Amino acid sequence: MNTQVMVDIENVSIKYNLTSEKISSLKEYLIKVIKNELFYKEFWALKEINLKIYKGEVFGILGLNGAGKSTLLKTIAGVLKPNVGRIRINGSMAPLIELGAGFDPELTARENIFLNGAVLGYSKKQMIEKFDDIVSFSELGEFIDVPIKNFSSGMYARLGFSIATSVNPEILIVDEILSVGDYIFQEKCNEKIKEMIKSGTTVILVSHSIDQIKQLCHRGAILEKGSMACIDEINSLCDYYYSMKN
Amino acid sequence: MNLFASYLKNFLKFKGLLIQLVSRDIKVKYKRSILGLFWSLLSPLLLMIVLSLVFSELFKFDIENYAAYLICGQILFTFFSEATSLAMTSIVTSGQLVKKVYIPKYIFPLSKVMYSFVNLGFSLIALVLVFIFSDIHMKINALFGIFSLIYLFIFCLGLGLILSSLSVFFRDIMHLYSVLITAWMYITPIFYPIDIIPQKYILIIYSNPLFYFITYFRETVLYGNLPNLELNSICLSISFTAFIIGLFIFYKQQDKFVLHI
Numbered sequence: 453m454n455t456q457v458m459v460d461i462e463n464v465s466i467k468y469n470l471t472s473e474k475i476s477s478l479k480e481y482l483i484k485v486i487k488n489e490l491f492y493k494e495f496w497a498l499k500e501i502n503l504k505i506y507k508g509e510v511f512g513i514l515g516l517n518g519a520g521k522s523t524l525l526k527t528i529a530g531v532l533k534p535n536v537g538r539i540r541i542n543g544s545m546a547p548l549i550e551l552g553a554g555f556d557p558e559l560t561a562r563e564n565i566f567l568n569g570a571v572l573g574y575s576k577k578q579m580i581e582k583f584d585d586i587v588s589f590s591e592l593g594e595f596i597d598v599p600i601k602n603f604s605s606g607m608y609a610r611l612g613f614s615i616a617t618s619v620n621p622e623i624l625i626v627d628e629i630l631s632v633g634d635y636i637f638q639e640k641c642n643e644k645i646k647e648m649i650k651s652g653t654t655v656i657l658v659s660h661s662i663d664q665i666k667q668l669c670h671r672g673a674i675l676e677k678g679s680m681a682c683i684d685e686i687n688s689l690c691d692y693y694y695s696m697k698n
Numbered sequence: 699m700n701l702f703a704s705y706l707k708n709f710l711k712f713k714g715l716l717i718q719l720v721s722r723d724i725k726v727k728y729k730r731s732i733l734g735l736f737w738s739l740l741s742p743l744l745l746m747i748v749l750s751l752v753f754s755e756l757f758k759f760d761i762e763n764y765a766a767y768l769i770c771g772q773i774l775f776t777f778f779s780e781a782t783s784l785a786m787t788s789i790v791t792s793g794q795l796v797k798k799v800y801i802p803k804y805i806f807p808l809s810k811v812m813y814s815f816v817n818l819g820f821s822l823i824a825l826v827l828v829f830i831f832s833d834i835h836m837k838i839n840a841l842f843g844i845f846s847l848i849y850l851f852i853f854c855l856g857l858g859l860i861l862s863s864l865s866v867f868f869r870d871i872m873h874l875y876s877v878l879i880t881a882w883m884y885i886t887p888i889f890y891p892i893d894i895i896p897q898k899y900i901l902i903i904y905s906n907p908l909f910y911f912i913t914y915f916r917e918t919v920l921y922g923n924l925p926n927l928e929l930n931s932i933c934l935s936i937s938f939t940a941f942i943i944g945l946f947i948f949y950k951q952q953d954k955f956v957l958h959i
Contacts, residue, residue, distance in 0.1 A: 469957070476869050477868055478870050478874070481867075529800055530800030531797065531798065531799065531800055547799055549798050553798035554794065554795045558725075559722060563722070563725065567719075570712070570714045571715060571799055571801065573711050574714075575714055576714050
C-alpha cells in the first residue's frame, strides 16, 4: 500500500445550530429577539473525526441514516467547513455528491458541459479536449444541442457522471449515485470507477449497499451518530457492521 | 502574503466559471426573444422616451438636451439597481451549487455585477444614439467617464456582497430592498436637475453616493469637462469603503451560508 496521505482529517467536528423553528426573515428574527425567544440548540453532526486516506485506496464509509456520512463527504469536498479541527487534501478532487448540480435547464447539453466543467474547476481547454469523450460516454448523441430541461432524469445523471469523471481526478468522492440510470448505465459507471481505481485514483465511497462496499473497497469506516465507531480493513469492518445491527 | 497568493490561485482556477456564469446569464436572458441582444439597446431607449415625455412635457424642467441628461442618469441607475438586486439574490438562487460543490462563494455576486456591467455596455450604445440624435458632439474628455463606471462597479460589488450575505439569513431583505430602490431612485437626480431641490433637503442629495457617480459621468460624457480631483477622491473613497465593508461582512459570514440555504 502506498503511504502518501491524500486526505488527512484531523480531529474534525461539525456543529449545526438547530432553531426550534427555522427563522428566515428579519421580521421573525426581530420579534423573537424582542420576545427573548431566540434559542439555539446545538447539534454535533460530526464529533472528533480522525481519518487518513492513502493514495490509491478505495475507502468505504458505512453508517445508518443520520450517522453523518453525507456531512463527512461534504466536509471533505470543501462544501462545509469544520468548526473544530482541520482537513488537508492533496490532489485534485471530483465530488460525485449530486450529479448535475449546477446544470442550467435552459441551456443545451453542450453549453452545460462547459458550465459544469467550470463548476468543478476544470479549465475550458480541458473541457474542449474531453468534449468528445463526454458526449460518447453519456450516449446523448443527437440530443447534445437540446436544452436539458427536456431531458429525462436518467439522461441528466448520465451527463453529470460523464462530466465529473472525464478529467481524471486524483480523488473521487462518490455518494450513492450508482443507483441512477438504467442497469446498463449503472454497469458502465461501475466499470468506469473500477478503471479509475486501477489507474490509481483514490476513491471515497458512501453506500448503503454492503455488497457494493465489500466488492470495491479496501478499507472503510463506520460512523455512528457522528462519531467514528470503527476503522478497519473491509471484511472485518463489514462483519462488525452486521454485528452492530443485531 | 501567502494567504493572498492562495486566494489568487483559487480565483484563477475559477476564473473560467466566472466567465461561464456571465455568458450563461446573457444566453438565458435572450434565449426565447426574437430581438435577442437588440433588447439591451432598445429597453433603455424606450424607457428614456417614456420618462422624457413625462418629465419634459409635464414638469417642464429647464434642462438643455433633456433626453441626453436623462439617459446619462438613467442607464447608470439601471445598472446600479440591476447589479445590486441580482447580486443580493445570487447566493440564495445558487443554493443547489453552494450546497453540493465547493466554489468560492463571492463568484456568485461578482458574476451578477459583471453581467449587469455587460448590459450597461449595450446601454452605452443607446446613449451614443441619443447623443447623435440630439446633435451633441462628444469631446475627448468623455473617455474619463469610464472611471465613473469603474467606481460604480466597485460600489455595486461592495453593496452586492453585503446584501447577498444578509439575504441568506433574512429573506425579507429582498422585499425591503425593492422598496428602498424605488425611494433611492427619487432621491437621485436622474430626471430632475439638482437646482430644484430646496436648500433644506440638499443634504439628502449630498449624502447619496449615486449622486457623485452620476455627476462624474455627466460632467465628463455630457459636458466634456475634466473630472476634478475632489470628485475623483469622493468617488474613490465611497466605492472602496463599500467594497471593503462588503468583503469583510461576506468573508465573516460565508461559511454559514450553506447551513441557511
